[in-house]
Amino acid sequence: MKVLATAGHVDHGKSTLIRALTGMEPDRWAEERRRGMTIDLGFAWTDVGGDTLAFVDVPGHERFVTQMLAGVGPVPATMFVVAADAGWMPQSGEHLDALHALGVHDGVLVVTRSDLMEPELARDEALEHLAESTLGRLPAVCVSGTTGAGLDDLRAELTALAGRLPDPDPTADVRLWVDRAFTIRGAGTVVTGTLGAGRITVGDELELGGRTVAVRGLQSLGAAVGTATGVARVAVNLRGVPLEEVSRGDTLRTPGRWLDAGIVDVRVHPPRGAEVVGRLPAQVMVHVGSAAVAARVRPLSREDAPDAAPGARTVRLTLREPLPLRPGDRALLRDPGAHAVLGGVTVLDVRPPELRRRGAARARAGELAVSDGTPDTAVELSRRRVLRAADLAGLGLADPPSGTPSAAGWYVDPEHLGNLAARLVELVAEHAAADPLEPGLPTRAAQRGLDLPEQRLVALVLARCPDLVEEGGRIRRAGDGGLPAAVREAVGTVLADLADAPFAAPEANRLAELGLGGRQLGAVVKAGELLRVADGIYLRPDAPDRAVEVLATLEQPFTVSAARQALGTTRRVAVPLLELLGRTGRTRPEGDGHAVRQLPSDRS
Known part of the structure; x- marks a missing residue:
């Protein structure tokens, strides 16, 4: 099927012409017939040269220009009508303005009432106006809807026009602009529109106003059909949709495929x-x-x-x-x-x-x-840099080529990903310089700094940065432990002191001498380089397990004094260390002493 919109001034014979071509009455409402003008959109159709040609008969009166635009909008060509006895009129120009604005490029000029006056003057004047628009120099036919003169020539031009119109994509996403909605007793709500492309089948689920609706029935050209394929004039019977919930300008569309x-x-x-x-x-x-x-x-x-x-x-x-x-x-x-x-x-x-x-x-x-x-996938991805996969369909785009960087439902332009990787290295370095004691840049801060819509995309960028690692929700340079060099050197000295006496926690003055103040020690503990047993008590991270191994050799239960001597430390260290072992389930209280629950090597 091919679909045309009529255009032209009020009462220039558009509806009469359509009746002569199709034998159908386009003025559907009694008010339209009584007043002799098309107020709402009317539809009729005929066969030309093996094609079915449907006409959207739009109103010509100035008061009804919005209805006219509703009819012209979804269709690709026009049958422009000018009366021989009236010539070019104001609404002729307004209809042509609309066709030009919408980029309609094809059609045919029809000069009606040629039996009432010589049509050449009206034809030439109309052709001059049309030439100023996107329609250009259209073929022109002079006819009389009353006598039938010229109708055969018009049918020949319509046949040629139908052959020039492109065939739409039957697999395209459906977007049916509703131009009429009404109810039929026993059927319910029916909407009509021009299906520009795609396919609608009885039983389909479509979106309407943010909800999913089912196609109960389908008509095209006045007959029930199981499937309608664009371009087509269709009437769609919707299941369970009240009439007040749908109106002109709404759309029936393929779910999840439009933004x-x-x-x-x-x-x-x-x-x-x-x-x-x-x-x-x-x-x-x-x-x-x-x-x-x-x-x-x-x-x-x-x-x-x-x-x-x-x-x-x-x-x-x-x-x-x-x-x-x-x-x-x-x-x-x-x-x-x-x-x-x-x-x-x-x-x-x-x-x-x-x-x-x-x-x-x-x-x-x-x-x-x-x-x-x-729309072009590569161009859009390059321009947007980061594109949600779900938006591709809404933009009418195909998926990017296989191997395009993606994560968490987003695609990233490969070139932009390289720029992000370089920027992430800079952000980590800037963070380390601004606060050397922080064990790396927080991942959420990296997301903000890279202006990424989803935190999980940071991992995609990190994969392009071989010198960076992520641990505990923070990103740092590999091998530096997330600590400045001076702090790492001081920690190395403490660990060396603890090598021979693992439970002889350094005194406060020794820590101060090494430059390990409260902030430095907090960073060291967060980095996992030392274990904070209690205020001022710092040991190797494996100190609890090593202590259990030593304490397991004592007669059970054992006292704090026995533990202190076995560990080779002071009461200042032994008491909080035993409290830590008790909190973590390594020892248990027994009488006035302590007993080892389980050796680390025995754990499953």
Whole structure:
């Protein structure tokens, strides 16, 4: 199926023409038929040259421009209608502005009511206007819906147009913009829209407004179907969804494959007839698909410094309601107060960085100048440096090549990972210089210093740093124990003193003489080089096990005095050491003395 949107001024015969082509009534509501104008979107279809061609008949009256945009947004081509007896009119221009802003490039011009007046003047005038837009020089056909004159020629042009339109990807992620929602007795809520790509099947689960919904039934071209593949006009019957929970502008989409964007960076293209984008108001309406959302505008590039596209500008839009967008999407900006199209936009980034520093907006404009909005995994990873794996799908991207650095659900650009490794070495050195007694840089501080979104990514960076090790949640240079050289030398002296007398803890004056004050000793203990038995009592880390081996040779139970003599130490050391052995379960109280519970070599 191929889908076209009609366009043109009110009462120029669009609906009459569609009836003549299809034999169907596009004006679905009694009010529309009574007033003779299309208020809401109407649909009809016919076969041309082996293709089914569906028409979205959009309203022409100025009051209903938002409905018109809802119909034009999701479709790739147009049948532009101008009446021979009226010629080019205001809403003709407004419809053309919308088509130009949305980047519609193909279609056919139809001059209706050719039986009432010679059509050449209206045709030539319309062709001049169309040539100023993205539509360019369209083929033109003069017809009469009343007499049928020219309809065969029009069908031939429509057949050629259908053949020119590209075939969409049937495996693409579904994003169906809802343009109508209603209830049917016995069926429940039904939504309609143009399925631009992908496939919907009865029984599928889709996302709607943040919840999962089931497809109860499916119709296309008025008939029930099991599967609909884009491009197609579809009506989807949703199971268990109240009508009040769905409205125009909502989307049915493949679960987990779209990002709701509240802030987007876009390139604004000049409106039809203008060479540059003028000054934009602070508030605009953004029309994309069938949605119309208010947005706040923040310019990025200056008016006198257009970026990549001639006359274009980059701006940041803060949407009042998030929308499921991807880079490359087209939308238009409209000034609702002035009833004017301000220009079309190409979405460049749906997860833009914050602009915190002076000059950040201009720098951001420079980054976006080289982007055409086409999503590319390598480009996005290089630009973002760190990218969540789950966001790849939302951006419409494929997974990076095998071997791309990844951890904890994130991908890291290989070049950026090398820069992070160099920076981590600097951070560890800076931390050691600022506080030599700290046994390494805390891993969480490393995460902050590297500006990483997830702490587990630090291990990915650390793997690129052969001279660094991580122990106990801290990162230090390998081989230095996390202690400055002077402290390591002093500790070596203490350990040498303890080699011959392992339980003769050095006195306070000896520690002071070696430069081991309270902070230094705290760092040494934290590094595991010495064991703090009690205030002022420091022994080798293996002192408890060695003490148990000695005490096990005594008659059990033994006294503090016997222990002191066997260990070759003083009561100052023996008492707190026995208390430590008791707290750690190596000894137990027995009568007025102590007894060894278990030798270290006997433990399983």
